[in-house]
Amino acid sequence: MSSEKKRGKQAREAKPKVSKGAGSSKALPKPGERAAILTDQRRLKMARSPHAYVRGNTTRFYEWIVETNGDSLPRGPAIWICGDCHTGNLGPIANQEGKVEVHIRDLDQTVIGNPAHDLIRLGLSLATAARGSALSGLTIVHMLEALAAGYESAFGTKRAKAKLSGRPEPVHLAMKAAVRRSWQHLAEERIEDLEPTIPLGKRFWPLTRAERREIDTLFRNEAIASLPTGLRGRNDAGKVEVIDAAYWVKGCSSLGRLRYAVLLDVDGGVIEGDDLCLMDIKEGVKAAAPRYEDASMPRDNAERVVEGARHLSPFLGERMRASRMLDRAVVIRELLPQDLKLEIDALDEGEARKVAFYLAAVVGQAHARQMDAPTRRSWLAELRRGRSKTIDAPLWLWTSIVQLASSHEAGYLEHCRRYATGVN
Template structure:
């Protein structure tokens, strides 16, 4: 039986128009997808919100875009796997409460997408607050997160047993040393290919490929193939490339292959503290934030310049997976909220000393509600955000329907 023809990639000149249409369609698929793809609207709300009195936390690196899809299993260079923050495009030195509130919004919209009753959302916010506080009560913030919900255990088991062949079948359709063009991967121009090849002549970037899993550092890193990568939602429209490398220059085998993700670093929408000292280069900012928030990922990232724009490079490992929290039951929703908040709390707490953790805990517990086991500011923030994003989502769908028509 003949295989169906793959969609023809757009011409280079039409790339941006197609990407914009894809982004609009993806964000129109559900409120949860709209929330995940619209960081700017979240921070617009922060500027205009009627709610006052959000806690002011210590000046630490925050994710800045802390929704459920940005957490998941990540492997370090030695193969150890932990659930950490996996996307740091918006990372800044700012108020840690922004991560907590954004995660609450993401979980609440996931609950609505699962048609769960309002009482479940209340229970999730209570569990969210409880989980976030847990690392701050310990003398050290580096302990194992503990019991994982079933949805997390499933993806962790999958991460542990994954190999290069799994990654190749998922990303490349097969384990052959080429990137197949189609819906996900588009051809690059000769100029793009030449610039990408020149990147890996820089020793510090070549080391990114040779430094993992004990690969021999022979100095031979060859670009086998490169493609424009149609990936993500908020990142659609930026520079994004998949690059397939051979790291030893010899016979091409699975362990010699390396798949690099090149992603443009853009200005963060997340507000930083005024006196915070951060790298001015957006790619360097992302890498520095990752080293503080997600050590497994941070050690596998480098910053560079491509087409006169800042870019972040990282090797994709088979163990790097996204947590999909689109459909959950009432009990699992609470477990997921508690666990993911704990992971975020751990990323924050490891950056604070004992006295800072104690002060931050006291500040978070301020204005405790009599009707819910979470602060009033947290509950009201999530309720306001869910409402404003529902309106924004419907307006987005209306505009997208008009454009499509």
């Protein structure tokens, strides 16, 4: 070990295992108090905007689809779908070799089901963001036409697929930022510190002894320890050590599940960013997205998430493992600096159609790679069927989004009345 690494290891060992960060441990919630606090936080996050309400309300989305459309949607091919395909669940993702592409980045709801559901959910997310940006109804009509065209391009000619290379400005900026990011960026963003500890405070809460014991045991498992050692440039035989861990207050719809941040050291070189790893442990729960009844999927929810990721988002799927912790299914993955979500809460009129086309094409490609040529042709023919003279998109897509937008707006206002009144 180099003298620099030795100094880094000695410095780490001289530090307390847990930093108090933004507040004393007395002010932090006890494990038994987590559920009520997290439920309140999730409700308040959903009250921030109609788009936030759409993103955090997957269950109601599918309930309203059944209520409003019933069996009127086309029955698409039986493939793995995202199940929660809103704009925040797409973004730059790096693979183990360091290549970065825009993929689906959250697969909690993945099932073998109807690809039409992903297209509708993405369209609703974009339409809600557009309305929040005060864009006109006509602009939204054109956005949904671009959405249909972008999705269909994944099933058509090579020339049509080539259009994906022209990234709209919000996507271009996210990709530019992603490829430039380093461990320092990730540490400052996620744990607000470059030191090898996780500061407790608003975002990170203390663990129980049982949780810490289970996390230590988890990373002694060779199959899990191989996740951080498998990245390019790391020592495949490097020893993996848990430096620190905390309960992670993260996400919206996932608030209330088991969620942990784990800081690892690979091969004792904590002074070097490449030897530090920030791992995300997330509970796998039953999907709200409807599955095809005759589909064969893993019964374990974590294994289902990993299997869906391997089909829909290979860059992410190769970096995930399913396991069990505290007798619950959990998904483990390393967070890389290049992994970013697209921030499209606001849309510019000049970019709206380009964003819709591009993101729909990303989702279309994730679907198309699972189909053989005859299935792709058949699904494309179904998508192009029954167009009207007033909108160049499937009528079931337009009708679904209009009805869902109305239901979500009413649901959002009622949600604010029930859960956000009296909150500053």
